[in-house]
Amino acid sequence: MLVKTADVVVIGGGIQGCAVAYNLAKMGCKDVVLLEKDTIASGSTGRCAAGIRAQWGTEMNCRLGIASIEIFENLSEELGADIGLHQGGYLMIAYKESEFEQLKKNVKLQNSLGIKSKVISAQEAKEICPLLNTEGAVGFTFHQRDGHADPLLTTFAYAEAASRLGVKIYDFTEVIGIDLEGDRIKGVRTNRGYISTRVVVNCAGPYAKRIGEFVGVDLPIYPERHEILVTEPIERVSHPMLMSFSGNFYIQQRPHGSFIMGYGPKEHEKTHAVNSTWMFLEEMARKFVKLLPALKELRVVRQWAGSYEMSPDAQPILGEVDEVEGFYVSAGFSGHGFMFGPITGKLMAELILTGETSIPIQMLNYRRFERHELIREPAVV
């Protein structure tokens, strides 16, 4: 049976929803409910590559990225469960001069914000990843504190820690409507009953637009299908995430020994479909074998797809929605929402409970689209 009332209802049991719910409870909010239509981490979060980085090209993303890494570094301890963190760094590879210029600019910006990334030589890149074929590459940057955490362990760790602090988590519970009283939130309708509440946090990932529609707010967030694959595990031979924007790939060996990899689709299909294609397998294999030729005998054991939750400027939509009192959004992360979860979960809880945030996020409010104040991030795959 569902509870009848809550101080805050969080919609969505991905990294965002779980981190928001946990931080609300941690900050003392007693009566938090989290609703998930399927099971925890069944959405984009459970399908993602879970790379974590501070090597970004906008000040906002750099600030969020490094602040999140700081939380990740102590998160196993904080949540009382292993989250599978591995900081093998991100090794960025440029194949074009213009791209390298941009990466160098990014490093300058990052350094100015206390992020210790650096431009490195091909020789140094090979020291970091001895199997790397550097042919065709014109430059590299590296940041050691970037890396990877297990998205499932991390999300479950947040959910369990939240439960221990009193958050009520309901799975297989779908929000099907939101009732307003004038212009403020009155309650949430679900397939399993009604919950009265004054505050709703929309953490529905690629479905965030639908939740917005329930209160008559148009959130420009749409799903985009992205494929990914994983290989059999082998002994540890490569630590960094290998990433290139012009090469269009990310490839990383996980602590478990398997390699996980993907690239951005050319078609940019706007769909909730998560089917896999043979074309992806072949194209990905070509990129991989070119980059790490010594590993061509490695076998693919599984491929799948998930939704990026795209916003018009590939930046998250964070904060309150002023037209509807009590309605908050933490969504639209555009394919990098796992790594930001720890920090945005914290900032959203601060905003909801105190009205202020320790990192200013006003520029990420959804109103930016009306004001045409888009934030262009140059560093995305």
Added chain:
Amino acid sequence: MADEKDIVICRCEDVTLSKIRELIEKGYTTPDEIKRITRAGMGPCQGRTCRDLIIREIARITGKKIEEIPMTTFRPPIRPIKLGVLAESEDDE
């Protein structure tokens, strides 16, 4: 009967019966959740060996019918394929 700590349900990922029971009792009652936490079903055989055993165990502990338990989906490829072989297949296009 052998101790449940020693009974390995997922041989690919080395997951024991006691671990699976512990999770079911904690409330993780779908094969997907158990897979996500333990990796049972993510090994080279992709759950072809362990999936049914896990579903049976969930049914037994929760008292649900096997048909009521949401299945995990089998994901391609059906058999592991070498990346080198895939990479060369552009020649036949």
